[in-house]
Amino acid sequence: MKNLGLFCLLLTCIGLGSCKNNQSEKIIEAKEAKELVSEQCYKAVYEKDTLDLKINTFKDGEITGDMVMAIANMPKKVGEIVGEFKGDTLFASYTFIQGTDKEKTFKNPMAFLKRGNELILGNGQIQITLGASHFVKGEPIDFERVKYKFSEVDCIEK
Numbered sequence: 001m002k003n004l005g006l007f008c009l010l011l012t013c014i015g016l017g018s019c020k021n022n023q024s025e026k027i028i029e030a031k032e033a034k035e036l037v038s039e040q041c042y043k044a045v046y047e048k049d050t051l052d053l054k055i056n057t058f059k060d061g062e063i064t065g066d067m068v069m070a071i072a073n074m075p076k077k078v079g080e081i082v083g084e085f086k087g088d089t090l091f092a093s094y095t096f097i098q099g100t101d102k103e104k105t106f107k108n109p110m111a112f113l114k115r116g117n118e119l120i121l122g123n124g125q126i127q128i129t130l131g132a133s134h135f136v137k138g139e140p141i142d143f144e145r146v147k148y149k150f151s152e153v154d155c156i157e158k
Contacts, residue, residue, distance in 0.1 A: 042150035048072035075099030
């Protein structure tokens with residue numbers, strides 16, 4: 001009876017070990033799929049406001065990046081962008097911290113229209129559903145009456 005229990009324990013360990021190897025293979029495949037295609041940097045200046053944006057485009061179409069928003073008379077916002085292009089518009093989620101409070105994070109939807117070498121940050125109606133903010137479905141995003149138009153700049157490593 002004791003040997004049967006040890007045998008079952010041995011089989012369970014072998015089974016769990018093979019599952020773990022399969023997970024490692026999946027992680028390696030996921031990393032290979034995230035091949036970086038391009039890296040672009042942008043800057044928008046409006047009056048005393050400066051926004052810096054770095055966008056990484058991956059082979060699978062995913063967009064990631066970093067954005068720093070230094071807006072006059074407000075704490076600096078520093079965060080990450082994650083999204084994807086739908087046509088000529090980048091729909092992204094901006095997760096950021098504001099000022100020196102590193103524990104409280106905020107998350108806002110953003111839409112950037114790509115026109116030539118320029119990205120235009122659109123204005124749209126946002127609603128909150130179950131604590132998550134998103135653009136109101138069916139409401140247009142305005143890319144004409146805007147403050148922030150990003151121009152392509154050279155990327156500088158920090």
